[in-house]
Amino acid sequence: MDITTILFDLDGTLIDTNELIIASFQHTLSQHADREYSREEILNFIGPPLKDSFELVNPNEVDAMFTTYREHNLANHDDYVVIYPTVADTLKELKEKGLQLGIVTTKINATAWKGLKLTGIDSYFDVLIGLDDVQHAKPHPEPIVKALAKLGASASQTIMVGDNYHDVEAGKNAGTKTAGVAWAVKGRASLEAYKPDFMLEEMKDLLQIVGA
Template identity: 55%
Template structure:
C-alpha cells in the first residue's frame, strides 16, 4: 500500500535545535554542576527523554537538573532554532497533495509549540504527539500508534521520519515504514545500521518516496 500518512520527529529532523541542545546540556552539567562532559559525550544525550539522561547521570537530582536545563533551553531557544533546508517546500507539497502529516516527539508541548512558532511551521500538522500525551515515549511504539489513531491511519500506509535511533525503533515496533535523515547529528551511518526503510539525503527525497 502506498504511503498516505507521514509522521515526523521534530528536533534534528524538521528543525535544527542541535546547538541549542548542546548549549543547554553544557550549561546544566558543566557550568551549573561543575561536571566535565565533552561535546562528543553531550551529543549522545540528544534524542532520549531528559529524565532518562539525567537519571543515568545523577538519580538524586533528576528533577533539579531538568529544571536547570529547561530554563536555559527556553531562554536561549529563539536565538538558535531554525528550519532545516527544503522542509517548508516539502511540507507545502505534501499538504497540497492531501497527505496526512503529524509530529511525534519526546519534547513537552510548550517547547514544541514554541519551536513550531519560531520556525513558522505551526499550521502544517494534523496531529502533534508530545511527551505530555503518552505514558511511554519513543522508542516505545505508543506515540506512533497514538498519532496513527488520531489520523485514522493504518500502519502499512504510514511512514515515520526521524534523525535518531528512537524514531526508527518506535516506527519499526509500531509496524510502519521508517526513514532516517542523513543530516542526523549522530551521523547517517549509525541510522543505517538500524535498517530504516529509506534514507533521506535531502528532505525533498521524501516526495519521490511517496510518489509526488
C-alpha cells in the same frame, strides 16, 4: 507505494536544535554534574527524554536539572533554532497532495509547538504527540500508535521520519515504514545500522518516495 500519512520527529529532523540542546546540556551539567562532559558524551543524550539522560548524570537532582535545562533552553531558543533546507516547501507540497502529517517527539508539547511556530511550519500538522501525551517514549511504539489513532491512519500506509535510532525503532515497533535523515547530528551511519526503509539526503526526497 500507497502512503497516506507521514510522521516526523522534530529536533534534528525538521528543525535544527542541536546546538541549542548541546548548550543547554553544557549549562545544566556545569551546575549539577560532578565532572565535565565532552561534546561527544552530550551527543548521546540527544534523542531520549531529558529525564532519562539526567538519571544517568545525577539521579538525586533530576528535577533540579530539568528546571535548569528548561530555563536555559527557553531563554535561548529563538537565537539558535532554524529550519533545515527544503523542509517548509516539502511540507507544503505534501499537504497540497492530501497527505496527513504529524509530529511525534520526546519534547514536552509546549516547547515543540514553540519551535514549529518560530519556523512557520506549525499549520502543516494535523497532530502532535509529545512527552505529555504518553507513558512510554520512543522507541516504544505508543507515541506513534497514538498519533495514528488520532489521524485514523494505518501503520502500513505511514512513514516515520527521524534523525535518531529511537525514531527508526519506534516506527518498526509500530509497524510503519521508516526513513532516516542523512543530516543527523550523530551521522548517517548511526541510523543505517538500524536499517530504515529509506535514507533522505534532503527532506524533499520524501516527495519522490510518496509519488508527489
